Amino acid sequence: xxxxxxxxxxxxxxxxxxPPEHIIKNATVREYDKLYRRSIEDREGFWAxxxxxxxxxxxxxxxLDDSQAPFYRWFTGAKTNIIQNAIDRHLKTARRxxxxxxxxxxxxxxxxxxxxxxxxxxxxxxxxxxxxGVKRGEIVTIYMPQIPELAFAMLACAKIGAAHSVVxxxxxxxxxAGRITDAQSRVLITADGGYRRGRATKLKEIANEAMQRAAxxxxxxxxxxxxxxxxxxxxRDFWYHDLMSMPIAGHKCETVPMDSEEMLFxxxxxxxxxQPKGLVHTHGGYAVYTATTHRMVFDIKExxxxxxxxxxxxxxxxxxxxxxxxxxxxxxxxxxxxxxxxYPNRWWQMVEKYGINILYTSPTAIRGLxxxxxxxxxxxxxxxxxxxxxxxxxxxxxxxxxYHEVIGRGNCPIMDTWWQTETGGFMITPLPITALKPGSxxxxxxxxxxxxxxxxxxxxxxxxxxxxxxxxxxPGMARTIHGDPDRFLETYWKDxxxxxxxxxGDAARIDEDGYVWIIGRTDDVIxxxxxxxxxxxxxxxxxxxEAVTEAAAIGLPHEIKGxxxxxxxxxxxxxxxxxxxxxxxxEHVGREMGPIAKPESIEFVDxxxxxxxGKIMRRVLKARALGEDEGDLTTLEE
Ligand code: WT7
Numbered sequence: 001x002x003x004x005x006x007x008x009x010x011x012x013x014x015x016x017x018x019p020p021e022h023i024i025k026n027a028t029v030r031e032y033d034k035l036y037r038r039s040i041e042d043r044e045g046f047w048a049x050x051x052x053x054x055x056x057x058x059x060x061x062x063x064l065d066d067s068q069a070p071f072y073r074w075f076t077g078a079k080t081n082i083i084q085n086a087i088d089r090h091l092k093t094a095r096r097x098x099x100x101x102x103x104x105x106x107x108x109x110x111x112x113x114x115x116x117x118x119x120x121x122x123x124x125x126x127x128x129x130x131x132x133g134v135k136r137g138e139i140v141t142i143y144m145p146q147i148p149e150l151a152f153a154m155l156a157c158a159k160i161g162a163a164h165s166v167v168x169x170x171x172x173x174x175x176x177a178g179r180i181t182d183a184q185s186r187v188l189i190t191a192d193g194g195y196r197r198g199r200a201t202k203l204k205e206i207a208n209e210a211m212q213r214a215a216x217x218x219x220x221x222x223x224x225x226x227x228x229x230x231x232x233x234x235x236r237d238f239w240y241h242d243l244m245s246m247p248i249a250g251h252k253c254e255t256v257p258m259d260s261e262e263m264l265f266x267x268x269x270x271x272x273x274x275q276p277k278g279l280v281h282t283h284g285g286y287a288v289y290t291a292t293t294h295r296m297v298f299d300i301k302e303x304x305x306x307x308x309x310x311x312x313x314x315x316x317x318x319x320x321x322x323x324x325x326x327x328x329x330x331x332x333x334x335x336x337x338x339x340x341x342x343y344p345n346r347w348w349q350m351v352e353k354y355g356i357n358i359l360y361t362s363p364t365a366i367r368g369l370x371x372x373x374x375x376x377x378x379x380x381x382x383x384x385x386x387x388x389x390x391x392x393x394x395x396x397x398x399x400x401x402x403y404h405e406v407i408g409r410g411n412c413p414i415m416d417t418w419w420q421t422e423t424g425g426f427m428i429t430p431l432p433i434t435a436l437k438p439g440s441x442x443x444x445x446x447x448x449x450x451x452x453x454x455x456x457x458x459x460x461x462x463x464x465x466x467x468x469x470x471x472x473x474x475p476g477m478a479r480t481i482h483g484d485p486d487r488f489l490e491t492y493w494k495d496x497x498x499x500x501x502x503x504x505g506d507a508a509r510i511d512e513d514g515y516v517w518i519i520g521r522t523d524d525v526i527x528x529x530x531x532x533x534x535x536x537x538x539x540x541x542x543x544x545x546e547a548v549t550e551a552a553a554i555g556l557p558h559e560i561k562g563x564x565x566x567x568x569x570x571x572x573x574x575x576x577x578x579x580x581x582x583x584x585x586x587e588h589v590g591r592e593m594g595p596i597a598k599p600e601s602i603e604f605v606d607x608x609x610x611x612x613x614g615k616i617m618r619r620v621l622k623a624r625a626l627g628e629d630e631g632d633l634t635t636l637e638e
């Protein structure tokens with residue numbers, strides 16, 4: 001660990017929080033430097049050792065096959081299925097009767113599932129899917145609220161060797177239709193709706209509209225959650241509970257042994273240009289990577305109750321609500337609704353009620369709850385908490401300190417984990433034993449080699465900003481972009497092709513003690529409340545409105561959300577902007593893409609700054625909006 005130096009330093013760097021004695025004493029990983037060095041010197045040995053902790057139907061011939069780099073392959077020759085480790089192996093031990101999932105709905109209804117019960121639900125659904133003709137390798141789209149069936153659906157697909165594509169329940173028609181089409185999904189699993197802030201969302205209605213735009217769906221299975229009336233089409237639509245009570249569901253289903261490198265899921269995420277890309281993750285490496293990072297970073301103990309308060313619709317939920325905690329045999333808490341419903345103490349009530357030991361959330365959620373004041377958490381017994389975590393964007397020191405002092409009572413280290421949809425799991429993160437600096441993601445995880453470099457790939461000076469790169473492969477890395485390997489190369493591997501490095505798309509800096517600080521995206525990805533959106537998607541949603549000729553979207557700082565979308569719109573000739581049209585356009589984007597993509601504000605303009613080749617210069621728009629220097633304008637077309 002980097003030592004605590006006495007020398008004068010700027011305030012942000014001076015504050016160092018050493019881990020409490022009881023954490024150090026009980027930590028699974030007691031030492032970083034030596035193990036880190038070893039993991040870099042013998043990367044394959046390190047990962048093989050981690051892989052040995054899991055069950056395999058057949059062990060690997062090779063830990064890493066880099067013959068087609070950067071299309072790396074891990075644990076080749078091995079046979080496994082993530083379900084073998086997430087469910088099957090626990091059934092042979094006392095964990096069989098341990099709670100796997102404790103779920104609470106927003107209205108306050110609760111359901112719990114032991115590993116035994118989880119296996120029953122997943123096996124039955126797997127049989128249903130087999131009966132619907134779902135084949136190994138095909139992609140099933142899942143569009144659900146945060147209910148246990150969402151996890152069952154993911155796990156059931158994996159069990160029979162189908163891949164899943166979960167579309168976040170907050171997304172809307174266009175986003176869903178586009179993802180269904182890209183995946184060529186034949187089967188969609190959805191629900192009538194879910195609860196959010198006391199209201200029933202209308203998922204099935206959106207799904208119906210999306211199925212009209214995306215013609216590939218032949219079978220749609222709907223979970224009844226809200227009981228609201230929904231339209232069901234003959235021969236296409238089936239109720240989940242009907243299918244699950246039919247003899248075809250049975251109660252036993254064999255897990256299909258998969259090649260280590262076979263596809264487990266695709267997950268769409270926004271990039272700089274064009275439509276979202278479906279990143280591909282596979283059974284073997286992903287299981288090893290997520291389980292290892294989860295176990296070591298959050299120091300998972302047998303009796304822990306683990307709450308990752310994200311949505312399974314994002315990579316955070318895939319990796320750390322569903323797969324890693326189940327592989328590690330933990331008890332997972334799932335909560336359906338909003339953190340402040342009906343009151344801003346909902347989360348703290350949950351912590352007290354279930355005796356939650358670890359809470360993992362985002363800076364935007366912390367800031368959102370912080371603004372209601374400490375009286376709300378102070379009413380609750382939060383003493384069960386041992387560790388805290390954060391992800392999604394850089395946490396501002398004020399939110400960090402509130403989280404640490406008010407929620408963690410000054411006693412729970414905060415794991416600020418930097419990672420991406422592409423990385424599968426944590427990449428730069430403290431361990432419980434790490435001395436923390438608020439706002440820094442600290443050090444690379446074992447086996448992860450990073451650099452902060454300039455455009456040429458030269459390491460920048462200590463404390464200077466540069467591009468964050470990852471210098472060597474890791475088991476959890478995305479294997480490709482579904483259907484578009486060229487885009488995979490172009491997006492992540494082109495800029496440092498010579499060196500063979502992965503470009504993260506973030507700017508970062510490393511301070512004199514070796515602590516890593518993430519500055520933010522260097523591309524046109526906008527992080528709104530920790531959710532990742534592409535300027536291009538928001539722009540095309542705007543342009544799909546009949547009044548709009550062209551649009552540009554940028555992210556501007558926002559107190560709670562971190563960033564919010566600000567859009568510039570050119571209207572069709574003869575039309576003029578009004579506040580009424582502004583709200584209509586916002587609604588339109590919300591309807592097409594989902595509420596999270598709604599612009600905070602829209603400005604009507606006559607022209608957009610463009611390069612001579614016709615690219616919108618969003619950097620210039622941003623600088624103008626912030627009243628900053630517009631920088632190099634030589635490529636600007638007059
Ligand atoms: C981008 C990736 C939800 C899982 C991770 C998000 C930003 C992520 C941190 C952090 C500062 C962070 C980066 C990254 N980011 N974690 N701890 N500190 N920035 O996955 O939606 O694919 O977004 O989120 O900009 O590139 P994602």
